[in-house]
Amino acid sequence: MGSFMSSPKNIIITGASNGIGAALAKKYAGVGITLGLIARNSERLQAIADDCIQQGAQVHLGLLDVSESEIIAKWLLDFDDAHPVDLVIANAGITNSIQADNVETWAGTCQILDINLYGVINTVYPLIRPMQQRQQGQIACMSSLAAYRGMPVTPSYCASKAAVKAYTEALRGALAPDKIKVSVICSGFVKSNLSAAFPGPKLFMLTPEKAAELISAGLAKNKACISFPFPLNIGMQLLALLPDRPATWILSQLKYGANKR
Numbered sequence: 491m492g493s494f495m496s497s498p499k500n501i502i503i504t505g506a507s508n509g510i511g512a513a514l515a516k517k518y519a520g521v522g523i524t525l526g527l528i529a530r531n532s533e534r535l536q537a538i539a540d541d542c543i544q545q546g547a548q549v550h551l552g553l554l555d556v557s558e559s560e561i562i563a564k565w566l567l568d569f570d571d572a573h574p575v576d577l578v579i580a581n582a583g584i585t586n587s588i589q590a591d592n593v594e595t596w597a598g599t600c601q602i603l604d605i606n607l608y609g610v611i612n613t614v615y616p617l618i619r620p621m622q623q624r625q626q627g628q629i630a631c632m633s634s635l636a637a638y639r640g641m642p643v644t645p646s647y648c649a650s651k652a653a654v655k656a657y658t659e660a661l662r663g664a665l666a667p668d669k670i671k672v673s674v675i676c677s678g679f680v681k682s683n684l685s686a687a688f689p690g691p692k693l694f695m696l697t698p699e700k701a702a703e704l705i706s707a708g709l710a711k712n713k714a715c716i717s718f719p720f721p722l723n724i725g726m727q728l729l730a731l732l733p734d735r736p737a738t739w740i741l742s743q744l745k746y747g748a749n750k751r
């Protein structure tokens with residue numbers, strides 16, 4: 491069972507049309523691998539699927555919005571019936587930021603939580619019972635180093651990622667008796683459309699390929715928390731230990747603070 495679990499065959503990845511999810515799809519693609527790739531943009535998702543097929547993988551596309559729980563659950567269970575899922579990576583996400591008046595739009599706030607939080611839960615929840623029945627499977631949820639300490643520039647993004655981190659940590663303990671492996675991914679900056687839209691400087695930015703390499707290596711080791719890069723990971727953990735005033739001051743010096751009013 492150890493070797494089977496360290497080499498997943500049937501893999502679902504959400505947010506596979508771009509950035510980290512696309513790099514993960516290509517990292518896992520190969521002969522004997524069946525991928526379920528989910529995103530909304532058909533052209534971009536098809537282009538990634540074509541690359542994966544060229545590498546020998548079988549690919550099933552889910553042109554779906556992860557925030558639509560019933561539709562996504564049906565797709566996941568249909569896929570799981572035909573290809574019992576070894577690994578699901580709930581990666582799809584968006585970002586948002588405060589406006590000039592330091593407030594996020596209400597629509598943006600709701601959308602972040604719908605996609606980044608409920609989208610993750612919608613993606614993993616339907617697969618828990620089938621994995622329990624098989625007494626095997628692996629779940630990975632995409633959080634962020636932004637989960638460690640709320641940043642004034644992106645309140646709802648940080649909230650969504652902190653919630654995903656807590657949910658995933660809890661799930662790891664809850665599902666351990668059923669031999670289901672669960673990891674949270676706390677990524678730092680990775681070059682993508684999302685990081686381009688994220689306010690402030692992109693310290694220690696990695697390529698999506700490097701991020702995919704670190705994530706797949708962490709999953710192969712069943713790490714509880716796959717966090718990177720090292721300097722920003724330590725920095726965010728130390729920031730979270732500081733009292734509010736120095737932490738807020740540091741964030742504002744790094745340009746992750748509020749706009750002057």
Ligand SMILES: NC(=O)c1ccc[n+]([C@@H]2O[C@H](COP(=O)([O-])OP(=O)(O)OC[C@H]3O[C@@H](n4cnc5c(N)ncnc54)[C@H](OP(=O)(O)O)[C@@H]3O)[C@@H](O)[C@H]2O)c1
Nearest residue numbers: 505507508509510529530531555556583679680682684685
């Ligand atoms: N890049 C970073 O610096 C960074 C750092 C920490 C954490 N992360 C996290 O890593 C994950 C991937 O981000 P990325 O940087 O790779 O961003 P990206 O290049 O913008 O890709 C995001 C992916 O999510 C998909 N997506 C967005 N909303 C969706 C929805 N409602 N339903 C289905 N798919 C949806 C997008 O596809 P469609 O538009 O085709 O639907 C796209 O494939 C996110 O959860 C992000 O928060 C990123």
